[in-house]
Amino acid sequence: MIYLRDVVSLELDLEKCNGCGICLKVCPHAVLAKHEPKVRIANRDACMECGACAINCEPQAIQVESGVGCAAAILNAMIGRTSAPCCGPIDPDDPSCGPSCC
Ligand code: SF4
Ligand code: SF4
Numbered sequence: 001m002i003y004l005r006d007v008v009s010l011e012l013d014l015e016k017c018n019g020c021g022i023c024l025k026v027c028p029h030a031v032l033a034k035h036e037p038k039v040r041i042a043n044r045d046a047c048m049e050c051g052a053c054a055i056n057c058e059p060q061a062i063q064v065e066s067g068v069g070c071a072a073a074i075l076n077a078m079i080g081r082t083s084a085p086c087c088g089p090i091d092p093d094d095p096s097c098g099p100s101c102c
Contacts, residue, residue, distance in 0.1 A: 008047045009065040014038055016061035023053035
């Protein structure tokens with residue numbers, strides 16, 4: 001799913017990336033793809049800025065402003081939903097909040 005085009009804050013620093021592939025496993029939208037020996041951003045506009053990749057990237061090769069420009073939250077506001085979005089940093093104490101909650 002693509003929310004909005006050209007608004008995603010996701011950045012990948014290939015100098016820091018060690019190619020471990022964790023980000024590929026935690027991303028719910030297949031935004032990143034293997035590009036031996038590292039990874040690449042394959043579908044930037046599908047990113048919902050959940051932050052799961054950045055949180056799980058040990059060498060901090062990924063930067064994303066999770067919760068700030070969350071496209072899902074923008075869309076929810078546009079259609080009048082008032083419930084709080086769950087697109088901020090993942091709350092480990094909230095079982096409903098995770099990479100696939102949006
Ligand atoms: S989790 Fe980080 S270090 Fe591992 S492949 Fe993804 S960007 Fe590279
Ligand atoms: S912020 Fe979330 S949706 Fe975007 S690339 Fe990372 S894990 Fe995937």
